[in-house]
Amino acid sequence: MKSYTAGLMLKRTLVYGIMITLFILAIVPIWLLLINATRSTEQINAGISMLPGSFKQVAYNWNALTSRGFSITQGFYNSLYLAFWMTLCGVYFSAMTAYGLHVYRFVGRRFLWGLILLIMMLPGSLSFIGFYQFMARIKLTDNYLALIIPTIASAGTVLFLRQYLQSILSMELIDAARIDGAGEFRTFHTIVIPIVTPALAAQSIFSFVGSWNNFFTPFVLISTESKATLPMLVQKLRGDIYRTEYGGIYLGIAVSIVPILIFYSFMSRFIISGITLGGVKE
Amino acid sequence: MKSKAVGTERRVNRWGYAFVLPFVVVYFAFSFYPTVYTFLLAFTDLRGLRSDFTFVGLENFAKLIQDPYFWGAVQNTFIMWGLNFAPQLGIALILSIWLSDLRLNLKAKGLFRAVIYMPNLLTAASVALLFRSLFGYPLGPVNQFLNGLGLYREVVRDGQVVQEAFNFFRNVSASRGIVAFIQWWMWYGHTVIMLMAGITSISASLYESAVVDGANSRQTTWYITLPMLRPMMLYILVTSMIGGMQMLDIPFLLTDMRGAPDFKIRTTSVYLYNMAFQGRNDYAYAAAISIGVFLITIVLALIIFFFLQDRSELKNPRKLHVKTK
Numbered sequence: 001m002k003s004y005t006a007g008l009m010l011k012r013t014l015v016y017g018i019m020i021t022l023f024i025l026a027i028v029p030i031w032l033l034l035i036n037a038t039r040s041t042e043q044i045n046a047g048i049s050m051l052p053g054s055f056k057q058v059a060y061n062w063n064a065l066t067s068r069g070f071s072i073t074q075g076f077y078n079s080l081y082l083a084f085w086m087t088l089c090g091v092y093f094s095a096m097t098a099y100g101l102h103v104y105r106f107v108g109r110r111f112l113w114g115l116i117l118l119i120m121m122l123p124g125s126l127s128f129i130g131f132y133q134f135m136a137r138i139k140l141t142d143n144y145l146a147l148i149i150p151t152i153a154s155a156g157t158v159l160f161l162r163q164y165l166q167s168i169l170s171m172e173l174i175d176a177a178r179i180d181g182a183g184e185f186r187t188f189h190t191i192v193i194p195i196v197t198p199a200l201a202a203q204s205i206f207s208f209v210g211s212w213n214n215f216f217t218p219f220v221l222i223s224t225e226s227k228a229t230l231p232m233l234v235q236k237l238r239g240d241i242y243r244t245e246y247g248g249i250y251l252g253i254a255v256s257i258v259p260i261l262i263f264y265s266f267m268s269r270f271i272i273s274g275i276t277l278g279g280v281k282e
Numbered sequence: 283m284k285s286k287a288v289g290t291e292r293r294v295n296r297w298g299y300a301f302v303l304p305f306v307v308v309y310f311a312f313s314f315y316p317t318v319y320t321f322l323l324a325f326t327d328l329r330g331l332r333s334d335f336t337f338v339g340l341e342n343f344a345k346l347i348q349d350p351y352f353w354g355a356v357q358n359t360f361i362m363w364g365l366n367f368a369p370q371l372g373i374a375l376i377l378s379i380w381l382s383d384l385r386l387n388l389k390a391k392g393l394f395r396a397v398i399y400m401p402n403l404l405t406a407a408s409v410a411l412l413f414r415s416l417f418g419y420p421l422g423p424v425n426q427f428l429n430g431l432g433l434y435r436e437v438v439r440d441g442q443v444v445q446e447a448f449n450f451f452r453n454v455s456a457s458r459g460i461v462a463f464i465q466w467w468m469w470y471g472h473t474v475i476m477l478m479a480g481i482t483s484i485s486a487s488l489y490e491s492a493v494v495d496g497a498n499s500r501q502t503t504w505y506i507t508l509p510m511l512r513p514m515m516l517y518i519l520v521t522s523m524i525g526g527m528q529m530l531d532i533p534f535l536l537t538d539m540r541g542a543p544d545f546k547i548r549t550t551s552v553y554l555y556n557m558a559f560q561g562r563n564d565y566a567y568a569a570a571i572s573i574g575v576f577l578i579t580i581v582l583a584l585i586i587f588f589f590l591q592d593r594s595e596l597k598n599p600r601k602l603h604v605k606t607k
Binding site: 008011026030044047048096097101104121124125126153178237272276 | 294295296297298299300301302304305306308309312313315316317318319320321322323328333377380385386388392394395396397398399400401403404405406407408411412413414415416421423426427430467471472475476479524527528530531534535551554555558559565568569572573575576579
């Protein structure tokens, strides 16, 4: 029995060692990023530090960054604006579609459901060239609408919300609302939306983070400087004009990451429980 | 509920069309039509700033099959996906078993899980730029760290051995390794969470009866946890493969947007971008590339399902057959 406990102790020590290593591995790149964003190029070149520089240096780096056409505030606002509308459209219309599929028995319902499952499997790059050419034809390149409108048909969100509706919504409630004289859309807005709010919140977070992080589609579609999103600006830090401004480069990267870190530190429990909500049932 | 709708019910059911209308309209305009259009364009010669095109039949596909850069990109994508996926699943499997182990009774599990998942939420473009700086030459933090440990690259220059910092992005294996590492770093926490959800859903009575029969923890892991996780692992494998075939932001931004060094970290998606939006703007060929990648993905998914599906249903009749013989 003694050797059994000793073995368990040994295993536990080993497991903790590995956990601490992986913990550090997850933190260190972010930590270096935040520290170096507050240091000068000379300090960064002199060696690794685990302690931050000065506020004055942050102001200097900020200045070095923005004076070279890196309009952080504009990019920040653009990303926020896009993520807001993409999330709102995606979640609202998906809830509508999921409700329509769940409650009404209309011709073509099964076909539509099958179609949604099929779209889930198709990689996005398959339609990209056609999408780009189509947007060019109807003069929607360089327009946020080309990014926002497609979110109205978010197959994954519909799938997730329909599963949620199936588990929670009772038809008696809908019938009661109808008997009380509420129209179909009024029932949806005043009865159904409040009931599915937890699922909408979970889905909104993932949509929001997804749109915030989306680099490629806006990078290809948007060409006007003032419409650039934050990831598009970050991409510019590769360029030669920043070559000597290491502190500025780190600061620019940090600006796109810090909002997510702050958000995540408050919502991690909710987000982690949301990951497995959609994908796997059982 | 299942009976045929009549009268008022049928009229009410028509409202369903109003609810699904926005989805259907947007899907057909912005997703279905572009997909069909991509297929169409793959058979044309659309390139450059022109907007007119003529049909050229299978020309683009014939070119694609013989294009060493395309197959090189396919190879790069596979290598970097494999280098990331094998350790990702392996480490995540071990971690999820440990974290779910009641006998080990680990502390701070929630915090650990939250922290290792965190990189998954970060902007991939920013992560690429961050690692580009961290592995920078000659004074990036990784080089500073290695030099501090006394690790240098030794080069012979003018007949003398010189110690130099590592120029990671000039070296094929190092660059591919860095891409794979970033992908692993961003995704293994996600896999841990998925696998832990899978372990939680395994019925406790299975373990209880195994323990009553005298099974130790290694046996319960080997004969209960792993077989029961099989569907979840299959799901993770297929979604990771489909995602891996689309790998773009990290290899695109880590070096020169063309997969340097020597196009060896150029994935199929980066190649598609290079063809369509740089140089000749060969949209038709890029469309052919996306269809090629799609076909490869489908074939792989089918192979995975064929070899890894649960075939106990198929095996049993065979056993019976052998017995009767």
